[in-house]
Amino acid sequence: MEESYYYGQGKVELAEINPDGSLGPWVWIGDVSELSGSLAQTPINHRESYSGVKAKVREFFTELGIDWTATLHQLDVDNVAKFTLGKVSSVTAGTVTGEEFPIVEDGDVVQLEQLNVSDLVVTDSATPTPATLDRGVHYEYDAYGDVEILALPTSPAPTQPLLGAYSYGAAKQAAFLAGDRKNYAMRYKGTNLAENGKRCLVEVYKVSAGLIQTLSLITSGNQLAGAPVTFSSLLDSSKPVNGSLGQYGRYVELG
Numbered sequence: 198m199e200e201s202y203y204y205g206q207g208k209v210e211l212a213e214i215n216p217d218g219s220l221g222p223w224v225w226i227g228d229v230s231e232l233s234g235s236l237a238q239t240p241i242n243h244r245e246s247y248s249g250v251k252a253k254v255r256e257f258f259t260e261l262g263i264d265w266t267a268t269l270h271q272l273d274v275d276n277v278a279k280f281t282l283g284k285v286s287s288v289t290a291g292t293v294t295g296e297e298f299p300i301v302e303d304g305d306v307v308q309l310e311q312l313n314v315s316d317l318v319v320t321d322s323a324t325p326t327p328a329t330l331d332r333g334v335h336y337e338y339d340a341y342g343d344v345e346i347l348a349l350p351t352s353p354a355p356t357q358p359l360l361g362a363y364s365y366g367a368a369k370q371a372a373f374l375a376g377d378r379k380n381y382a383m384r385y386k387g388t389n390l391a392e393n394g395k396r397c398l399v400e401v402y403k404v405s406a407g408l409i410q411t412l413s414l415i416t417s418g419n420q421l422a423g424a425p426v427t428f429s430s431l432l433d434s435s436k437p438v439n440g441s442l443g444q445y446g447r448y449v450e451l452g
Contacts, residue, residue: 207387227271280409283371309342313366321355401446402433
């Protein structure tokens with residue numbers, strides 16, 4: 198047998214399995230620095246009781262399965278949703294006028310209803326002519342929608358509640374633990390650097406995605422954040438029991 202070695206790099210892709218069993222589009226989940234599978238089985242043994250040495254006479258296996266672990270480095274909304282049972286939604290850009298603040302005093306921070314905020318103008322509620330507060334003197338704000346009251350005017354004092362008018366940009370979000378559990382097909386399109394870039398393909402026909410193990414949001418040192426995730430292989434009963442492709446997946450060497 199010709200010896201060979203393996204040093205793998207490649208892309209991991211997922212395709213959602215629709216209710217009718219068809220596959221949605223394959224989606225690359227970004228940089229994955231580690232991907233490994235662990236095969237498992239449950240042994241059932243029997244030892245005889247007639248020889249005096251209790252020799253093992255039967256062994257067979259049930260509960261076959263494969264569990265996968267991966268480390269993601271692309272923490273976008275879609276990936277976070279896949280591994281947090283997230284419900285994805287979008288916010289269309291728009292404008293707000295007359296958003297009412299609570300009664301505030303110096304040093305308070307008010308959270309606006311929208312994110313991705315720009316062009317905020319704060320006025321008081323005086324009629325018929327409201328007074329306009331000055332950014333950088335009376336208040337400051339950021340794109341997250343936080344408005345800090347620096348120092349309210351004193352002569353005259355503003356008529357509260359203060360009112361905000363602003364623009365906000367488009368946004369995409371994933372609500373944690375608010376979506377439906379989904380199954381995916383998974384494939385790894387690999388390159389074996391130890392054998393002159395020989396190509397390989399691993400297809401796993403049906404997996405259940407586990408919850409993200411650690412969502413690292415503040416990092417230090419010289420390592421980029423990584424998010425460990427898990428998958429559990431499920432039997433794909435749409436594949437024939439004795440077919441050449443099996444019912445869990447396959448490993449293919451190309452060329």
